[in-house]
Amino acid sequence: MEPIRSGADTASNYATGSTRATLSPFVFPIAVFLIVQAVSLGVWRLFVDPAMAVWRYYPQPFGMYLFWGILVLVFIGFNFGMAGFSALKQPLRGFAATGLTLLLGFVIPGAFVYGYGLLDPAFTGGAGQGATGLIVLIGFYGFGILATGMAGWPWSDSGLNQAMGGLAQLASGACLTTLGYFLLVYPNLSSTAAPHTVLLSLPVTIGWFYSVIVAWLTTFLIFDNWPWSMLKRRSHVAFSAFAGNFLMGTAIYFGFLALIRSYLVPGEAIEKIGAALPIWAAQLGVWIVFWLIFWANVAGNFPQKFGPFWNRTIRFILCWGLGIVSFEFYTRWFAERILHEAPIVSGFSGDPLTWVDLLNFVMLVYIVYFDFFGLSKIRNANIYN
Template sequence: MEALELEKKPPGLRLGPPMFSLMNLLIIVAASYLIWIIFADPVHSPWKTYPQPFGVVLFWSILFVVFFAFLGQLWGLGPRPQPVSGAIWILLTTVFAVIVPSVLLHGYGVMDPAFDIGKGGYTATTMIVLIGFYTWGILGTSMGHWPWVDLGLKQPWVGIGGFLFGFVLTFLGYILLIYPSLASWTSPDKTILPLTVVIGWFYSVIVSWLTTFLILDNWPWSAFGSRAKTAFAALVGNFVVGTGIYFAFHALLRGILLPQDVQAALGPAIDIWPAHLGVCVSFWLIF
């Protein structure tokens, strides 16, 4: 019997929850620092890829994590053992994160000056991720793949349906909030919100999404009853809570975290800093 139990024991190092969490954190920090040194550090990196194209590839890597993991639920990678499955996932994420921005910058950018690599195209390309991280990410998390699962669909069709639904939401958000600030045919005074405010506010919405889903187990949206009501409440409700978080972060930055001389130097650009604070908060929420 003992021999049989030993045979069933999965291979590899087995750790308890506290040690697993600590090792996970250490590996993430070490790997992140190594990537920074190789590709981004202005002193030690052998390549001059920072801030761009390092930034755009990094952002789009996050978005492809959303596509593969949140929407697709790692469809097609499940049967393979670790670490093979993880290595394939990292490779696919990296390859697509290079290809898609390249197509936008060097292909579509020829037709649209906003995406022209020589005229600020990196900003236009990167900002797609800001909107898409929420609109695609929430579909597979707080919204529970609604309505595709309710229709009886399975993967990969659930992921494809979510991608198409998220594409519409991302397109609308981008056209309304981001593109008018970058397009050649408009001016800053004709936008709904300044781009700095949009970035700071929208990332605060992301903080609301991650907090309610990861920490509060999708409360309060789950209290609305049916899956459809929960999905709609989560999609819209995070904008309400996120707006409150934006003003709270703004007050925290102005009142405690940023010295007065720094605030004076930043000027209106301080409106983007709730996003910087939100990135730090989001790391610990996900961790």
Template sequence: MSNEVADANIRGTSSELEVKTHQKGLVLGSWAFGTANLIITLVISFLLWYLLIDPKVSGTNLYPQPFGLFLFWSILAAVFLAFCWEMWPLNRLTQPLKGLVSVIVGSGIALIAIFVLGFGYGSMDPAFTLGGPSAPGYTASGMIVLIGFYMWGMFAGNWGHWPWRDLKLEQPVVGIGEILLGLALTLIGYLVLIYPNVATWAKQDNVVMPLPMVVGWYYAVIVSCFMTANILDNWPWVSLFRSRWTQAIGSFFGNFILGTGIYWFFLFLLKTWLIPAQVQIKLGEGINQWPAQLGVTFVFWVLVWALMFGNYPDTGRAARDRTIRFVITFVLSLITFVFYTQGFAVGFLHEPAVSGSFGGDPLTFMDWLIYVMLVYVVYFESWGLKRR
């Protein structure tokens, strides 16, 4: 069962997410293929950052908003297209047309969502109003993506498209079912966790937890989902639960439990080693959001390892393989977080400083890297490269 679920998870919802054997391209071994994908992703990311996004170099004034909101919704659109709908019906196209159409469709989904919420619903609810960089709608709308990223991501990840695959359903019925169920779950999560924080009538006494803590804790739940579904081959859910439906339901609630542990562990690392004392004073209660800032670097490397490096190692020795993958991706995420926050973000990406040379917003920049990776590796199927 472990291998079946792993084959259906977010690193490879279907064979459509793998490099096609009939595609032409530079034939590379597994490590060279992964390295080439990573280099291409980074080069494209930095080029576009300086051309279009960088607050000092680009001159576009898109950072942090509306760039951030468009980025978040574009990533969620990629989850819809690639993992819920498994690229239906775009998988009938050949590259690079398939990639180009996917970017256009995904961007269209993102723009429609933003305009409907900001200028449609926002005309009735001031919390969703869009306008200047500090308009409340950027937070209110962006938090929908935060809640939805877990809800829709787990269908292909931990759930392996249960129950739709078990009912022998095909696309687009599978995708429609997942979109509707995800919408219902996202709405519930948003109304409970987010809306009492962002509504015009919001008061501290009305919230389950303050917004910074919601972001940090809930993103730790997302970390649990992506970590277990990818580098851990859906463990521990496949060990704890034997049937498909118990694995799905168990993982849904289990990620909240495991994610809570990850939240406190990340907060401990941040307060003890990763964030200087003077920065912690400046952040105040806002430090409760920073497990998300560390978590997104981990999610980036989890996806890199799964999508680019084929989830190495895969020797059949499950415990050993999972441990090696976890150690590699977690260490890389710690190195990335320290390098990024302690000078690189402020000095080279020209993001705002929190205190001294410490600063940046990993949730935005690392999500930018994730989005470019999804575009190149998933939408364009690593066009120009071929895994031997």
């Protein structure tokens, strides 16, 4: 099973059962949206909320463990295709996969901070937790693109079974992630790195690389892996998808910064944010990513009936438009009033990466691990098509 799909009506692929509430294609995504919001807000109230948290672990180590939970979900759902869990019935399958994800999501970053950190000061203490969390920035693309836009190539053509193919993807993703991390991130964090080794400042790295992730998920999820899919050979599709997202992501990065400076962030907030402003390309991008994942996996990738050009154009306008509107709603009201995040300036608040990545994690757990447990969509009654 693929955890993030392109194509039609993903949600309707899940079997209907007597324990599920059968909903119309219009009500189904609304119900999933509300479930994701409610569970995420509950987690926020327990561990994050600056005013109301029962156990407050924000910004660290909550951010580190959250980001690694997402990456472990990529391992289990993307690279291994739920191997080892698919034989279990729901909800046992969901609880088992979630339990392993949480376990590894604590153990792996803990090994970096409390193990490797003894050898490298960049990975110790609170700064080390941030450094460990940033591995996920590179890893989400390094591992995720292999199983999606690259369709598992070359391992998918080698005759390996799912588990062995997953291990091969894991090894390849580890190489890509290590290379990207030590080229782009580590020189900004290590006290021993020479100034000339810093290719991009950390704020630029975060904003630019997240824009590459936006390009990847836009092309794969709502553009059906276009334009890379126009190529005939699988190897050419794989190479063009991997490299092409960097070119497209660069254009997106500069477009995001123009939007942020001109319309989305108040001038006084821009002045206060200062040199860290490039990070806000990622803060905007994460909202668009939420809607891309939601649209392809929950909302049936509507529309499907107008031909490829218009289908993709409408999806693009809807997902990116909802992302921009959500960014504004969050920063202008929701972050301060509901999540109790401190204002940057009056009327502008929040750190979208933490909240929206929590939404993304909860949504993917519900989709991938629990198969929308408790809900199903009426078959053969899709009002979108």
